[in-house]
Amino acid sequence: MGDIINTIKERRSVRKYKNIDVPKEKIKRILEAANWAPSNANSQPWKFYVLKKEYLNKVSNVFYKWSKEYIPKADYIPENKKNDMIEYSKNFGGAQNLIVVTYQAYESDKHRTEESLMASCAAVQNICLAAKEEDLGTVWITGHVTHDPETRNILNLNNNEKIAAIIPVGYPAINPPAPPREDSNLVDKVKWMGF
Ligand SMILES: Cc1cc2nc3c(=O)[nH]c(=O)nc-3n(C[C@H](O)[C@H](O)[C@H](O)COP(=O)(O)O)c2cc1C
Numbered sequence: 248m249g250d251i252i253n254t255i256k257e258r259r260s261v262r263k264y265k266n267i268d269v270p271k272e273k274i275k276r277i278l279e280a281a282n283w284a285p286s287n288a289n290s291q292p293w294k295f296y297v298l299k300k301e302y303l304n305k306v307s308n309v310f311y312k313w314s315k316e317y318i319p320k321a322d323y324i325p326e327n328k329k330n331d332m333i334e335y336s337k338n339f340g341g342a343q344n345l346i347v348v349t350y351q352a353y354e355s356d357k358h359r360t361e362e363s364l365m366a367s368c369a370a371v372q373n374i375c376l377a378a379k380e381e382d383l384g385t386v387w388i389t390g391h392v393t394h395d396p397e398t399r400n401i402l403n404l405n406n407n408e409k410i411a412a413i414i415p416v417g418y419p420a421i422n423p424p425a426p427p428r429e430d431s432n433l434v435d436k437v438k439w440m441g442f
Contacts, residue, residue: 261384264417
């Protein structure tokens with residue numbers, strides 16, 4: 248068991264993975280950590296879908312189909328990054344598994360839906376940290392692929408089940424540098440009150 252602060256600081260978003268199978272036992276331990284996340288009234292509004300092989304390929308196809316249309320036209324993405332991003336979308340950087348985290352939405356209760364998403368995000372972070380402790384890389388994927396009806400069809404989600412994250416999982420093939428944190432001394436971001 249690692250030191251939690253080190254694990255938090257050393258976790259990186261990994262976008263390239265080795266072609267090595269991830270033992271199911273490791274994924275189970277990661278999901279157990281996810282299930283220990285806090286939640287509103289302990290409602291545990293999450294579900295976890297663990298995808299491999301043809302299911303992973305199907306979601307990759309959704310991602311790739313969108314990326315190769317969208318990325319070339321996106322002005323805000325630097326030209327020299329576009330090819331790598333499209334390549335990445337073909338198979339989520341060669342991840343062996345995807346963990347999809349969903350949350351329950353309530354049509355008539357915006358606040359409860361918001362809390363449900365918050366709780367599921369806590370579960371997502373637990374997944375990323377627990378994976379780091381298992382020597383596995385992850386990245387929290389959002390955006391179009393998490394909303395595309397085709398993704399929802401592959402997972403057979405009901406109308407009130409939304410996706411908080413798609414998390415590729417695998418042994419890292421790269422060791423990405425830490426993107427710097429702004430205001431690392433927490434001068435501007437923190438307001439100490441009553442001290
Ligand atoms: C809510 C959320 C959404 C994100 N969506 C994406 C995404 O769609 N694609 C991606 O490659 N990374 C995504 N990321 C990862 C961020 O780019 C990454 O966390 C950030 O650049 C900091 O890098 P680090 O995770 O290595 O510290 C997302 C992260 C969060 C928390």
